[in-house]
Amino acid sequence: MLWIALHLPFLSLESFAATLVDGAGGVDADPQIALVDEHRISAANAAAQAQGVKPGLKRATALALAPRITLGQADPARDAEALLPVAHAALAFTPQVSLQPANEPGAASHTVLLEVQASLRYFGGLDALVRRLQQALAPLGHTLRIAVATTAQGAAVLARVEPPPRCLDLAATRAALAHAPVWLLGPGREHWEALQGMGLRCIGDLLGLPRAGLARRFGEPLLAEIDSAFGRRPDPRMPIVAARLFESRIELFARADSSEQVLQGAALLLARLVLWLAAQHSFVRRFRLLMHHETRWQQGDRTPQATALEIALAEPSRDSDHLLVLLRERLARLQLPAPTLELALQAEDIVKRAAPNSELFPTRQSEDEGLTRLIERLQARLGASQVQRLEAVDDHRPERASRLRQAEAGARPARPAQRGARRAAPRAAGEANLLAASPRPVWIEPVCMPLAERRSRPLLEGRPLSLLSGPERIEAGWWDAGLAERDYFIAEAADGALVWIYRARLPLSAEARESGWFLHGRFG
């Protein structure tokens, strides 16, 4: 058994700092932050401590010492929510992940334990595994203390020693534990003064004492903890399991007015989502960002309580950069009806599949994937309907013979195998007939331009057109509103370019304005 303990000494501060978004709370580059619990400072960051703010001070004292300090309420629930993604990140390395219970009742755990003996070989040794663990946790931005020991309890204790040791066998673990301060043990904290008075500073000092006396004076739990830390007593841990549905929320310290501020908060939620996906070995296909708005107590106010932003992906992904780009583009287009107070990210639609192979050289698959992302990005910014595919329609009227249809971002990668086959197949007979018909210009004018006429000859930009070929009579659309009765000619403009003009048939044409010559296309 080899346990890694991830200890987050500043979890409470960091989880609170994450709720501050620029322009809303902390404006400084190095904001002073402290947490208040029952009117007393429970934690302070380095900038605040430099001003003399330290745990135990009264709230008013802290404000007097550092007027610019941002005081937040300590919140064990928020800490627990912030620790969960750390556990999810660990689940990507081993299924045996558990949370070390907090020493004080009611407080949130600050330590995640991983049993990694079985994973060492796959990840290439302990050092490589720890490095990858740190990389995986980097997006969350927590300060980490990582200790390695052969017992779970031992690792949890040693993670709080400065610097955290790495003990690869039981003897080293015991030696390291013997030098650890005694207050690191849970029960040792409450009896700290008594232990101090008796000159017992290290855990090693307790080992030489008679067990019965220790148990009578300091209680059974202290002995039990020492025994499990030293590997003399079984220490079963309940592995945590990632929830089936992802939901994470973050309550912003100050309201977010701009979408940029919302995005800052959402970036953290996305990082959590990606870690949860990694723990599940799955990819997200659709997720939802809920923005809870400030309630306005006005009569007849119709501001909705929350705005939901649904993002569907063409290709399931767990690339946080890509997801963030999509979210940014969509948020930029969204008009928020009211300032946002709370963000929640939900994901239900996930796909389990093997991780994509990383390739050294670009391949067909990587190109298709890149294209899908490119199209998704373009659609997120420009609107889904602005990326279009052209398709032919069986209609004789030229303006209806082509249609632009919204392109699906993922449509292309789905059929890479068929592509060659389809191209090799001979064209259908009907299509061949259509192609053999008269020429069609590449450019179709969206609005047919009426042409002036001089001595029965059409003019384009004041110069006469010479008719080269025609007429080609198109008479269609009597079954719908778009009746067309036209005779088409190919004409040469003065500069030699070919244009496609038509003359509405007179006097049969129903509409009076449909008389004379019209420019309908250009041969590009």
Next chain:
Amino acid sequence: MDPIPAALVSPSGAAARAGRWLHSHPASSQASGGQASGTATIARRAPETLHPALWLGHQLGRSGSHAVASGFAALDAELPGGGWPRRVLSELLLPHAGVGEIRLLAPALVAAQRAGRLVMMFDPPAALSATALARLDLDLEELLVVNTRSRVVPGSDSLWALEQALKSGHVGAVVAWLPPRLRAERLRRLQLAAHNHDGVAFVLREAAAAGRPTASPLRLALQAGGVDRLQLRILKRRGPPLETPLQLALPAVLSNAARRRSQGPGEAALALPAATFVDFA
């Protein structure tokens, strides 16, 4: 971060500039070559043999990556590298849409599609006809049309989409119609993005842009040169300026009979009375 294109930092870009310089000062190449005597040494170690990006002023540059054949032999002969260059913008100046530009570009686009890659068109100036494109052998399944100017996105520019497509490097060929009076630095930005783009990239601009400098190494002016003919002037290329315009025969729109008639002397066009129709075909 934009990757800095290799041409800016690698010696190849500097060498390309030095190539011209060497031409005007042949003595300096001799000096750098270790004070060899006589012109024979220069001939033996001709500068253009040293590096593919080096060429003499009177020669046609050879493009570093393989060029894409344009499908027109007369044009290929005049383009550096023997075809449309890859990884750079090729700028085409048109007086108006519909001078034969699509027929000119179609062979290169079809080649990209045959290689299984996607063709993207940005902001075409009018509606495209699927039938006409299919007749030019373009595969509509492998063609995407992107409209960037239908709606103004605050804080963004209409070239963002084009830049993204070029930068991604996953698109086979790009044809973009640029907004008029585009500033030179915007084009320069696109040119930098095009360095990641392994394929041809055509930007089509108005003819008036000919008077302004360009960042793209190839600039052509197109003009209709008669029925099914395209008159093409090479305004800028890696090589000597081309004095005479090229005349390219485009794939015919008209039937042979109609074309003969149009080339025939005299008044080919008919003064048609309003309701008289004659089948010329």
